[in-house]
Amino acid sequence: MQKVISIGKQNFVSLRENDCFYIDKTDLICKWWESKDEITLITRPRRFGKTLNMSMLNCFFSNQFTGREDLFKGLVVWKKEKYRKMQGTYPVIFLNFAAIKGSNYEDARDGIIMAINEAYSEHRYLLESNELTDGERKCFEELDYYAKNPGIKKQVANDTICNAVKNLANCLSRYYKKKVIILLDEYDTPMQEAYLYGYWKEFTAFIRSLFNATFKTNPYLERAMMTGITRVSKESVFSDLNNLNVVTTTSTEYETCFGFSEEEVFQALEERGMNNQKKLVKSWYDGFIFGNTHDIYNPWSITNFLDKKQVRPYWADTSSNSMIDELIRKASTDIKEKMEELLQGKEIVVNFDEQIVFEQLDQDENAIWSLMLVSGYLKAEQIEYRGVLLEPWYHLRITNLETTAMFTTMFKGWFAKNQSNYNQFMKALLSDDIDAMNYYMNQIIMTTFSYFDVGQNEPERFYHGFVLGLIADQTDIYEIRSNRESGFGRYDVMMIPKIKETKKYPAIIMEFKVRNIKREESLEDTVQTALTQIKEKCYDAELYDRGLKKEEIHHYGFAFEGKKVLIG
Structure with a gap:
């Protein structure tokens, strides 16, 4: 009988008790324990089983699940006697930051308190012990009260929050006479929100203190595992944490344990x-x-x-992809050109640091490749190390058809408010209707230019965004290239038909020019400058090499001045 597939179930106990479809990943337990690493951070894309695996680790090690061998019978870990004896023998603190998505620092801080209080609530039985000090009992009650009444004027002190996990580990260690395992799932979710909403510095100062107390100066810690999507820079949140083993998507450890x-x-x-x-x-x-x-x-x-x-x-x-959307939309023409290559199924080779520094995303454009790699939208088919310093160069491609569909939807979404005008422009372009092209392009630009965050004399970001839109809609019938060499120069956009019906699908060359008021009296002059450049630089050469004839090629000059455009 086929097992029922439960969509989205991330609780290991529920999955096993209900005999749902499950692919055995319990070898993670053995590999992690045999590594002897004190603190392990594993990064994987979203929806790759991180939370389910952390729930599994909790069920295996936590003494709250002592005697639950029924959860593991028949699985890889249960075939090894050493591990059968370990099941349910450790005090465990299990934290999850996935729900912490505050739009400001206060809300994020409240979310951290609530997550820590959930861990305290699981161990409230400790209050019945005579071993707890008055201060430790007060911490239980203070966190519980604040979690139930967020935003009250009398806040819990930062020092209390930052030391709360360490203090709970102390209580558990004394109670069970054994050091504690700490599991922290989706550790970086609140940090991504802090970057998006502009409270990064304040929040990372707070989270750094929490992590240092929990993982660096915690004598009650046996081992810890963290999971997340990104490898946030050590300087940002893990300063001086020398006992941290970071396992990224390019690491060889735990290769088969997720996915x-x-x-x-x-x-x-x-x-x-x-x-x-x-x-x-x-x-x-x-x-x-x-x-x-x-x-x-x-x-x-x-x-x-x-x-x-x-x-x-x-x-x-399952995600809005808002961060990547914004970074690509506002990126330079170089980034957009590389995105064009990726969308056409090609490989790009780029250098970047896998370690994400969120506050540098706006300054270091190459950081976007790191973000897309760890998020799963791109795959690194090869990493080569160049030079004396062995700098890593990543050979990247779009991961699969599903991620291609995601990018296509994203780029088409840039013109969503103008979808009708966009579609009409494409019809006019293919039918060589200059008047209609001018009308619909001006309609698009009026509402789209500011969206791409460009100055009046810098339309390059707009038209490269526009090229991505063309690619998203036209890849079945056209190969679209931009800023490539042909003849004696580099054209702006070339559309090469994949279909031989050249009357219906002509080859197209576009040249974009900003009006130079010192040399050109009008936009008409600028259009002529663009068309002359196409002719003089012999941009048709590449098309002639592919067997196209002169009458099968259309030339268009785009002249920009602020939010006005003239096509000829």
Whole structure:
């Protein structure tokens, strides 16, 4: 009998007690314990089983689950006698920061207090012990009162919050005569919100103190594991934490412990009589790479596909992608050109630091590649180390069809308010209707220019955003290239038809020019300058090499002046 697929269930106990579909990842327990690392941080994209794995670790180690061998029978970890004896033998503090998404510092701080108080609530039995001091009892009650009454004038002192996890570990260690395991899931969620809403410095100063007390100066700690999406810089939140082992998506440790392997996915398809879907599933959901292990599938998309038996961008639809959207939209033409290459299925090679420094995202544009890699939107097929300093250069591609669909939706969304005008412009472009092209382009620009955060004399960011929009809608019939060499120069945009009906789908070259008021009396003059450049620089050369004839190629000059554009 096929096991029921429970979508979104992240509680290991519930999953096992209800005999739901589960792919065994308990080898994580063995690998982590045998590593002997004191503090481990594992980063993986969202919806990759981080929370379920942390719940599993909690159920295995926590003495609150002593005697629950039924949860692990038949799984990898239970085949090893050493680990059977370890089940349910440690005091565990389990924290989850996933829900901390405050739009200001006070709300984020309240969220931290509530998360810590949940851990305290699980161990309120300690209040019945005679071993707790008056100060420790007061901490229990103070956190509980504040968590139930957030925003009250008399706040819990930062020092109390920052030392709360360490103090709870102290209480548990004395009570059980054993050091404590600390599990912290989605550690970086509140930090991403702090960056997005502009309270990064204040919040990281607070969280740094919390992490240092919890992990660095905690003598009651046996081991700790943290999970998250990003590897936030050590200087930001883990200062002087020398006992931290960071495992990113490019690390070889724990390669198979998160996500589904191809073997696991294909076996699940076979069990459900869906052998004929393997190729389709692979094209849509394969492509993730962890360390040296390729062909890793996203668990969220696979479980949804097995349940609904329909191909959809399940994983891509679970997030707004607002941070990446904003960074790409405001990025330089170089970043947008690289995005064009990625959308056309090509590889880009870039250098960046995997360590995310959120406050530097606005200054160091290459940090966006790090963010997209750790988020799972891009995959690193190869990392080469260059020069004496062995700087890492990443060979990146879009992960799979699902992430391609996510980017396409994002770029089309830039013109959502102008979708009708955008569609009409494309029709006019393909039919060589200059008057209609001018009308609809001016309608688009009036509402879209400011959205791309550019100055009046700097339209490059707009038109490269526009090119991404063209790519998103036209990749089936056109190969779209921008800022490439042809003839004796570099054209701005070239649309090369993939379909041979050149009357319906002509080749198109576009040249963009900002009016130079010293040399050009009008936008008409600027248009002529653009058209002359196309001719004199022989931009048609690349198209002639591909076998196109002169009458199959259309030239267009775009002249910009502020929010006005003239096409000729």
